[in-house]
Amino acid sequence: MTGATREYDDRSLASTLDVDDPSSPGQPLEAxxxxxxxxPDRCxxxxxxxxxxxxxxTWLSADLDLLVDVTDAR
Incomplete structure (x- = not known):
């Protein structure tokens, strides 16, 4: 991919969010x-x-502005 580089803010590259929900079955996730x-920022x-x-x-990425809080989608 030529010319496909993008600049990012490396201070937030390590920004992670644990999305453990004890009431939700399945494997704990990390965002x-x-x-x-x-x-657009990516999650x-x-x-x-x-x-x-x-x-x-084993991953899924999306533009951050396209994601919604699960409580708003129910």
Whole structure:
């Protein structure tokens, strides 16, 4: 990919959010937000306790402005 680089704010690259909900069945998740200066911020959700190798194929990313709080969607 030529010319596809984007600048991001590396201070928030490590910004993570644990989305553990004891009332929700399933595996605990971690949300990682990358804030870009020249485009929409991105949120990547991955299982909290997976290995680095598993993390390469077990993730979901979306523009942060497209996500809604689950309580607002019910």
């Amino acid at each position: 990682i937000v990358v804030r870009y200066q020249d485009g 990547t959700i991955t299982p909290k306790d997976c290995s680095d190798a598993e993390r390469l194929t």
